[in-house]
Amino acid sequence: MGLFIAQVLTGLANAGALFMVASGLSLIFGVTRIVNFAHGSFYMLGAYIGYTLMQVLPGAVGFWGAILLAGLAVGVLGVLVEVLVLRPVYRAPELFQLVATFGVILVIQDLALLIWGPEDLLGPRAPGLRGVVRIMGEPIPKYDIALLVITPFVALGLWYLITKTRVGVLVRAATQDREMVGALGVNQAWLFTGVFALGTALAGLGGALQLPKGGADLMMDFNILTAVFVVVVIGGMGSLPGAYLAAVIISVLNVFGVTYLPQSTLVLMFVVMVLVLMIRPYGLFGREEVAGEHGQVGEPERPFKPAGLQVRLLVGAGVATLAAMPLYASTFSQVLATDILIFCLFAASLHFMLGLGGLVSFGHAAFFGGGAYVAALMVTHADSPMELAFILAPIGAGLAALIIGWVCLRLTGVYFAMLTLAFAQLIWSLVFQWGDVTGGDDGLVGIWPAEWLKETTVFFYFALTLSVGGIIALRHVAHSPFGYALRAARDSARQAEATGINTKRVQLLAFGLAGTMAGLAGGLFVFSKGSVFPNELEIARSFDALIVVFLGGVKTLAGGVAGGAFFKGVEDILVRFEYWRLALGLLIIVVVILAPDGIVGSLRKAAERVGLLKRGEDTT
Amino acid sequence: MLELNAINSFYGKAHVLNDLSFAAERGQVVALLGRNGAGKTTTMKSIMQLVRPKTGTVTFQGHNITGLASHKVAKMGLGYVPEERRIFTDLTVLENLEVGRQPPREGTVTWTQDMLFDLFPNLAERRDNRGKALSGGEQQMLTIARTLMGNPSFVLLDEPSEGIAPVIVEQMVRVIQQLKADGLTVLLSEQNLHFARAVADTTVIIESGSQKFTGTLDELNAHPEIRDAYLSV
Structure with a gap:
């Protein structure tokens, strides 16, 4: 009994930071409709800044003062990011803003590395709260008790602000219809900045508060991000009580998990999330998202047209140039080209469901890495020949996509995106923690292609054929009746239903096809590298694909491919520098602000301007 | 007080308003009439700058407001009552009013919650109810009350009689008459003359975004063929 209570108390203490970060994310999303991926980064900054301040400020006043100041400082940085990065892109497509926040993550990662160095920092203990108290014989750190007491006060303060003050009324009104709030004389820009400041300050506060327990390190941003998404989704987007309850549930479960099922701690969180969403699709306290809300009316989508003769010739010439590579390029270039081709196929598969289907998945790496792992597991455990393992990669990924898609498609919009992320993380944690089978962090190695594919040049042709073939197949489907049905479901689900299209089925098939193609890319990947590690399943990999699709241009069919080639090319150059994240992050932010139509979209607009293309014509 | 000078508004490529020009004098009620889809709502939004006119100017109290942010x-002092009402359904009646609240303005009535509850007694009983619990008529009253909380000198009323019960329409007429007596200027859009007849001084008739008639109510009554051609009966 004593242990039980002690664990509940520890869980409640751990819930504090999680709640603060999650409520900040939730607030920001509610008003600005931006899923702030960089939220974990502000949490990390809070920890680092708090650490530095604690070094300078003495005693108990210094300690608690440092925590408050860290929160304030992070809020100020949040304002900076909002004004410099987000303000220029509020009018851009909603999803483009995600990419901007991802750029912010990269920049903050490298800045933290630059300022505080690569070593993990051990958080100072709170003055006067060292040691433990015994509750029913079990030791509980005094600082945990302090956290236990502080969190409800922060929660109450926040609740008061949101429900009882004019600012709170405006925030809630803007969450529902920000255009109307503007028409009533409220300056939205001010409201957005204010909410962003508050949300990031909460994240910073959370980061500083957990210092004595967890310290500060460079992995904090992604580590908390997943948990925060899970909390927000379980609690219901935009609900403070929901965020609190969910943070408590997750934290308490986690403490018990560590004690009784140490291999499953990561998986547990996602299982709870999936269970909750099965019963309450919009979270414990969430409300259904209303489609076609006010204040977010974009340009109508351009219709896609099949490629004209010119474009076909151009693409043909491009492929021919690639095919002739072994004649003029080094082996190293061929390996790089293989990498790029594989990545293009992966990106094109995401673009297929994102651009055509309007299905924004945050977890597409599940199928890329999934395909790679299916093949690798077959080779490792079943001694299967490469050919069989390779064919099973897309099939396995496709089946997984059908199952995951079936669950995720019960939801729409941001909930759908979060759920795909959760599933991807579920698969990642399975692979990561089930070391006996998957090799865990050490990955699976020695996964080489069959004898006839061993040559770099031969494998290059193999990858070229399958990648280009896969991309052409996706394009072909886009122009088939199925592709039209998919776009109809994207643009107006209700009208599509009314004309007899089973939109959910069409979307599920698209999800499955996208997963299959990602699996094919994964299969190619694992045999080109000879190994696979869990990071192919990570959030970062999913984000890579998302960035590529947005950089390339969501609204053009060539977007995924162009973005893939550009991204891999740039990455290959940038990773040679020490602070490549900083450079890449800044590059992403600049592209997002300057070329919100993506590479292909911007090129086309430029071409229209000089008269090379007729307006409104899409031959990409 | 308000002047539209040859404004042209677009939705993407669709040309919705075509060289629209008219003016409203202080203390007047101007009725903007036209069938469904004639461009009445777009005119309202173009005045509020929720839709930015591509060419032409909107002048309010001598200031060019074209291209200004809506807030x-x-x-x-321009108050907007949208056709779709757009009340905040998750907020209570009192909170909805709070969103609309602005500091007192010189030369206009400074509205308080109590004054508005006198004007709309139904809302008083429902002050703590959430917007979504209100009937259509109550929502319409709340939209007007919310806008009045901003102490406007000019109110844009987009089809206030649409979809509400005749009894409440009667009440709306009285409200508008009282607002007019208080010195408020009103631009009112309607599909037919029933409502406008009771309150309007002058009328502007539009069809497919083009102006077909401008004149007083008496002048319009002298030309029944115009009414028959452009308005629903």
Whole structure:
């Protein structure tokens, strides 16, 4: 009994930071409709800044003062990011803003590395709260008790602000219809900045508060991000009580998990999330998202047209140039080209469901890495020949996509995106923690292609054929009746239903096809590298694909491919520098602000301007 | 007080308003009439700058407000009551009013919650109810009350009689007459003359975004063929 209570108390203490970060994310999303991926980064900054301040400020006043100041400082940085990065892109497509926040993550990662160095920092203990108290014989750190007491006060303060003050009324009104709030004389820009400041300050506060327990390190941003998404989704987007309850549930479960099922701690969180969403699709306290809300009316989508003769010739010439590579390029270039081709196929598969289907998945790496792992597991455990393992990669990924898609498609919009992320993380944690089978962090190695594919040049042709073939197949489907049905479901689900299209089925098939193609890319990947590690399943990999699709241009069919080639090319150059994240992050932010139509979209607009293309014509 | 000078508005490529020009004098009620889809709502939004006219100017109290942010337009004393009402359904009646609240303005009535509850007694009983619990008529009253909380000198009323019960329409007529007596200027859009007849001084008739008639109610009554051609009966 004593242990039980002690664990509940520890869980409640751990819930504090999680709640603060999650409520900040939730607030920001509610008003600005931006899923702030960089939220974990502000949490990390809070920890680092708090650490530095604690070094300078003495005693108990210094300690608690440092925590408050860290929160304030992070809020100020949040304002900076909002004004410099987000303000220029509020009018851009909603999803483009995600990419901007991802750029912010990269920049903050490298800045933290630059300022505080690569070593993990051990958080100072709170003055006067060292040691433990015994509750029913079990030791509980005094600082945990302090956290236990502080969190409800922060929660109450926040609740008061949101429900009882004019600012709170405006925030809630803007969450529902920000255009109307503007028409009533409220300056939205001010409201957005204010909410962003508050949300990031909460994240910073959370980061500083957990210092004595967890310290500060460079992995904090992604580590908390997943948990925060899970909390927000379980609690219901935009609900403070929901965020609190969910943070408590997750934290308490986690403490018990560590004690009784140490291999499953990561998986547990996602299982709870999936269970909750099965019963309450919009979270414990969430409300259904209303489609076609006010204040977010974009340009109508351009219709896609099949490629004209010119474009076909151009693409043909491009492929021919690639095919002739072994004649003029080094082996190293061929390996790089293989990498790029594989990545293009992966990106094109995401673009297929994102651009055509309007299905924004945050977890597409599940199928890329999934395909790679299916093949690798077959080779490792079943001694299967490469050919069989390779064919099973897309099939396995496709089946997984059908199952995951079936669950995720019960939801729409941001909930759908979060759920795909959760599933991807579920698969990642399975692979990561089930070391006996998957090799865990050490990955699976020695996964080489069959004898006839061993040559770099031969494998290059193999990858070229399958990648280009896969991309052409996706394009072909886009122009088939199925592709039209998919776009109809994207643009107006209700009208599509009314004309007899089973939109959910069409979307599920698209999800499955996208997963299959990602699996094919994964299969190619694992045999080109000879190994696979869990990071192919990570959030970062999913984000890579998302960035590529947005950089390339969501609204053009060539977007995924162009973005893939550009991204891999740039990455290959940038990773040679020490602070490549900083450079890449800044590059992403600049592209997002300057070329919100993506590479292909911007090129086309430029071409229209000089008269090379007729307006409104899409031959990409 | 308000002047539209040859404004042209577009939705993407669709040309919705075509060289629209008219003016409203202080203390007048101007009825903007036209069938469904004629461009009445777009005219309202073009005044509020929720839709930015591509060419032409909107002048309010001598200031050119074309291209201004909507919240600045509202701050100058233009109150907007949208056709779809757009009340905040998750907020209570009192909270909805709070969103609309602006500091007192010189030369206009400074509205308080109690004054509005006198004007709309139904709302008083429902002050703590959430917006979504209100009937259509109550929602319409709340939309007007919310806009009045900004102490406007000019109110844009987009089809206030649409979809509400005749009894409440009667009440709306009385409200508008009282607002007019208080010195408020009103631009009112309607599909037919029933409502406008009771309150309007002058009328502007539009069809497919083009102006077909401008004149007083008496002048319109002298030309029944115009009424028959452009308005629903």
